[in-house]
Amino acid sequence: MEISDALAFIREQHEAVMLTYRRDGSAQLSPVACNVDANDRVVVSTRETALKAKNLRRDPRVSLCVLTSGFYGQWIQLDGTAEVVSLPDAMEPLVEYYRSTSGEHPDWDDYRAAMVRDQRVIVRITPERAGPDRAG
Numbered sequence: 001m002e003i004s005d006a007l008a009f010i011r012e013q014h015e016a017v018m019l020t021y022r023r024d025g026s027a028q029l030s031p032v033a034c035n036v037d038a039n040d041r042v043v044v045s046t047r048e049t050a051l052k053a054k055n056l057r058r059d060p061r062v063s064l065c066v067l068t069s070g071f072y073g074q075w076i077q078l079d080g081t082a083e084v085v086s087l088p089d090a091m092e093p094l095v096e097y098y099r100s101t102s103g104e105h106p107d108w109d110d111y112r113a114a115m116v117r118d119q120r121v122i123v124r125i126t127p128e129r130a131g132p133d134r135a136g
Contacts, residue, residue, distance in 0.1 A: 006076045006130035007036050010066050013074075014101055018044065019063040020055035028055055034064060035101045041124045042078060043097050048086060048119040056082045062125055076133040080125040091115060093122040 010016075018032045030052045032044045042064065046053050056062060062082045067075045085093060094115050098105060105111045114120075 001076060001131035001133050003078075003127045003130045006066075006078045006127065006133075007040055007042070009074070009076050010034060010042055010064075010078070011036050013066055013068050015069055016044075016064045016066040018052055019065075020052045021059045021061060022051075022055060023058065028052065032064075033101060034066065035097060037093070037096065037100075037124070041126055042080070043093065044123040044125070045094055045097050045120055046123060048121050053084050053121055053123065056084050056123060062123075064125070074134050077131060078125070078127055079129040080127045082123050082125045085122045085124060087116060087120065090120065090122040093124075094120055097122060 014033045014035055016032050016034045018030045020028050020030070022028050028051055032046070034042050034044045037043045060081045060083065063077060063079045065075060065077050091112060095108070095111070098111065
């Protein structure tokens with residue numbers, strides 16, 4: 001599978017399971033919502049205190065299994081390297097993430113305040129490999 005095909009799939013399907021690595025090297029899995037930014041990086045919003053953010057700061061290797069909302073059907077795997085961007089630098093990327101995934105927010109000031117209150121970060125994943133997918 002080509003990375004460009006995987007990114008096209010992610011632009012339409014936002015449900016995924018993210019794999020990061022614990023300190024002992026074992027897998028840690030998290031359900032996430034994801035999308036693709038203007039630079040063809042996969043983006044995920046999470047909290048500064050989340051295990052996945054801590055894991056990625058220590059070991060930036062990451063994999064996503066992106067599924068359709070119906071669970072059964074098409075799916076893809078995407079592997080890459082992640083960077084975790086904290087506030088205040090994460091604010092505008094968080095706004096763009098929301099817009100691209102959910103549309104316009106009814107109160108952007110409230111959204112920005114919630115991002116600060118919740119200690120949100122943006123995870124940017126640079127794709128390095130795509131596949132397998134449902135076809136193998």
